Amino acid sequence: MTGPLLVIFPHPDDEAYSSAGTIIQHQKNGHPVTYVCLTLGEMGRNMGSPIFTTREELPKNRKHELEAACAVMGISDLQMWGLRDKTVEFEDEAELAARFRALIDNVKPARVISFYPGYAVHPDHEATARAVVRALQEMDATVRPEFLGVAFDHRTETELGKPHVIIEVGDEYAAKREALLAHRSQTEALLRSIDNAENAHVMELLQRERFYHYPFS
Amino acid sequence: MNTIQPEVIQAYLDKHVATPLYAHVETTNGAYATHNDPDFHNAGMFIRNVVIEYSIGQIKGHGPYRVGLKLDHGWLYVEGLTDFELHGDQLLLAGHDRLGRLACALHLDPKPLPQGATEVEDQ
Numbered sequence: 001m002t003g004p005l006l007v008i009f010p011h012p013d014d015e016a017y018s019s020a021g022t023i024i025q026h027q028k029n030g031h032p033v034t035y036v037c038l039t040l041g042e043m044g045r046n047m048g049s050p051i052f053t054t055r056e057e058l059p060k061n062r063k064h065e066l067e068a069a070c071a072v073m074g075i076s077d078l079q080m081w082g083l084r085d086k087t088v089e090f091e092d093e094a095e096l097a098a099r100f101r102a103l104i105d106n107v108k109p110a111r112v113i114s115f116y117p118g119y120a121v122h123p124d125h126e127a128t129a130r131a132v133v134r135a136l137q138e139m140d141a142t143v144r145p146e147f148l149g150v151a152f153d154h155r156t157e158t159e160l161g162k163p164h165v166i167i168e169v170g171d172e173y174a175a176k177r178e179a180l181l182a183h184r185s186q187t188e189a190l191l192r193s194i195d196n197a198e199n200a201h202v203m204e205l206l207q208r209e210r211f212y213h214y215p216f217s
Numbered sequence: 218m219n220t221i222q223p224e225v226i227q228a229y230l231d232k233h234v235a236t237p238l239y240a241h242v243e244t245t246n247g248a249y250a251t252h253n254d255p256d257f258h259n260a261g262m263f264i265r266n267v268v269i270e271y272s273i274g275q276i277k278g279h280g281p282y283r284v285g286l287k288l289d290h291g292w293l294y295v296e297g298l299t300d301f302e303l304h305g306d307q308l309l310l311a312g313h314d315r316l317g318r319l320a321c322a323l324h325l326d327p328k329p330l331p332q333g334a335t336e337v338e339d340q
Contacts, residue, residue, distance in 0.1 A: 043243075043245070043263065045245050045246075045247045045318045045319040045320070046317075046318055046319075047311075047313070047317060047318070047319055048317070049316070049317055050317060051218065051300075051313060051317045054218060054302060054309050054311065055241070055243070055309070055311065055319065055322050055324065056241075056307075056309060056324065056330065056331070059331075084332070086248075086263070121248075121249065121252050122248045122249070123248070124248075153252075154252070189316070
């Protein structure tokens, strides 16, 4: 894949779990990465393990964590759009799709990574996925960038089959782990359980990034 | 945050009787509760920066604690509170589960609580 990569997710850490290896490989290959993060994850219920923050301080922590994670992944263009966690699905979808379209026209990505609609579990993920797909759907197929959708609902493999694209994180796993660790308020407990080998299947998921193409009409 | 000291909370509640306060009230099981356990019925709510005024405000229980505020036209009630922070006139009450995850919250402040990324930027 040559050309810019555009990553669109609603919460700081969505990108690290699903796509850090892919992002790092892109930028190491000399392609710029733009990341639009819609919210600051203000309503997350993890306050650190052990607890080190509060509901009121969490947005500030997560903003700093996001900036640190982006530095690790080599993301040159981080855009925080200032929506509020849990409320993305209540925004005007057409308006959000139009903003994504303007973004795509500006960044001119070769590839867009976001969630896959219908299989993204969290309502903010679903709303983001719908608006991204809507923006891409409206583009002429000849100029539409490749779309890689992240799907992790339990129904995913039964209904969508095996992932269409699997990117082996490989040598970049240490950097991916560092990016995850940067999102400390959310990830410390999980990373500890992986280190204690309690979560072998999560480790496997983190090492092979799975994506689906969307059947645009 | 610190473990709730009921006398500190009660003193705050007494001091702010009949004072307009911006409230943040929330309960949550996290967004993945049903994903992780299909039998679990996920429920949650938050309301942020609604202005309330109460005639009686009390904290009850032996930990976790309950707070009830008697409003002009109703009640505000939160149960499961375990921890607190006090910053001048801003009171943060939170209930954390055994894994340290937030389960409920009640914040009171005479000034509006911050909203969105722009204000985070400015702080």
